[in-house]
Amino acid sequence: MKIRAAVSREGQPYPLLETVxxxxxxxxxxxxxxxxxxxxHTDLRAHQGGIxxxxxPVVLGHEGAGIVERVGAAVTKLRSGDRVVLxxxxxxxxxxxxxxxxxxxxxxxxxxxxxxxxxxxxxxxxSIALGHHADDQIETLLxxxxxxxxxxxxxxxxxxxxxxxLEIHRPLLAVxxxxxxxxxxxxxxxxxxxPTNGDARYTxxxxxxxVLPALAQAFPQFRATFARSIGHAAQAQELLDELAAQxxxxxxxxxxxxxxxxLSHARQANxxxxxxxxxxxxxxxxxxxxxxxxxxxACTTRGxxxxxxxxxxxxxxxxxxxxWYNAPPSPKTLL
Numbered sequence: 001m002k003i004r005a006a007v008s009r010e011g012q013p014y015p016l017l018e019t020v021x022x023x024x025x026x027x028x029x030x031x032x033x034x035x036x037x038x039x040x041h042t043d044l045r046a047h048q049g050g051i052x053x054x055x056x057p058v059v060l061g062h063e064g065a066g067i068v069e070r071v072g073a074a075v076t077k078l079r080s081g082d083r084v085v086l087x088x089x090x091x092x093x094x095x096x097x098x099x100x101x102x103x104x105x106x107x108x109x110x111x112x113x114x115x116x117x118x119x120x121x122x123x124x125x126x127s128i129a130l131g132h133h134a135d136d137q138i139e140t141l142l143x144x145x146x147x148x149x150x151x152x153x154x155x156x157x158x159x160x161x162x163x164x165x166l167e168i169h170r171p172l173l174a175v176x177x178x179x180x181x182x183x184x185x186x187x188x189x190x191x192x193x194x195p196t197n198g199d200a201r202y203t204x205x206x207x208x209x210x211v212l213p214a215l216a217q218a219f220p221q222f223r224a225t226f227a228r229s230i231g232h233a234a235q236a237q238e239l240l241d242e243l244a245a246q247x248x249x250x251x252x253x254x255x256x257x258x259x260x261x262x263l264s265h266a267r268q269a270n271x272x273x274x275x276x277x278x279x280x281x282x283x284x285x286x287x288x289x290x291x292x293x294x295x296x297x298a299c300t301t302r303g304x305x306x307x308x309x310x311x312x313x314x315x316x317x318x319x320x321x322x323x324w325y326n327a328p329p330s331p332k333t334l335l
Contacts, residue, residue: 005059006039008047010130013196015039015047015060026117027074032084037064042312046113054113054281055168057128062088062112088112096325104313104325109281127167132157134223135177138215139207141230146203148286155234176223243267244274253279254321257299268293280324282311296322 003022006015025031043060054060068082078084089111090102097105105111137156144153161168172180184191200206215222251259251271260268269289276282284292288310295306299317306317313326 006061007057008054008060010049010056011132011136011194013202020059025070025072027072029072030068030075030078030084031070032064032066032086033069034064034066036066037061039063042113045312058113062086106279106324108326109279113281127169129169129171131172131180132170133172133175133177133180134227135208135212137173137230138212138223138226139204141226142207142211143204151233151237151240154230155237156230158234174227240270241274244271247271248274248278251275252321254318254323256320257296257317257322258320260296260322261299265293268296276311276324280311280313280326282313282324282326284310 001022001024002019004017005020007018007020008015039061040063043062046054046058046060064086066084066086068078068080068084070080071078088103088105088108090097090105091107091111092102094106096102140156141154144156147153157170157173158168159170159173181191196202197205197208200209219225247263247267248271251263253275255272255275260271263271272289272292273283276284288308292306292308292310292315295304295308298304299306304317306315306322308315310324313324315322315324317323
């Protein structure tokens, strides 16, 4: 069936309303006609990218209300015409869920932002090709450099990636934007220019209008040489990811503090970043990670307390382990 939805796509300043195709409800699913919907701050962060590894395109928004239109064959507690309120999915068995805090479920990210159903099935679209070109890639690298980014930022955009069961291809990363426009014009093919591309309030646009022409004049081969550096950064990050996965097997999920302390400082930082991103979809700032590493190093007594702000949540010590929550438990909730 065709529906209207606010679709988040890479490169757009905000989600845009589109007509999309929606599957019929499966046996354990419910079709709801949405009357009111909200996009929370976490949805906006997912749209902006760089923190939550959410596949694109995606329809964000996990808060709403509506009326049940149809129910799957295995649904027994709802029927057509029921008025319902929608919220995020939770596992029911993690520490947060057992403390009656399902909004802070340890599996909240993969359930809400992975682009998959709860049974792990892939979305209807299996793969997508994006039109990012060489200029987009250089702009991404320069933005990362301006922010003091690490290897994930310096690796810019991969030519091929897989997120939430969706294969993403960028076949034009070695082709300059001007060459693509010239090719299209020579064949009389139209294209759409993002109306925000000329808005100097956006740093990316200032890079495109001012920095890239200056680079072309000073270093005519900058696209090729920068692309090599991007490839080196991507390869180095791949090695770090492999090492982090191996260390996670030893440290555990959630990480055991004593085992963490047996690793070098650099490997502790690497595995903690990996744990936070893979398990919770968040990334610590450099200052937050340094503070966490300092606390892990100092944690030598049973009574040592760890409670630190990390990304949009908090890391706490619970016995021998580190746990991450995306908000501090409210004392009123625990009464």
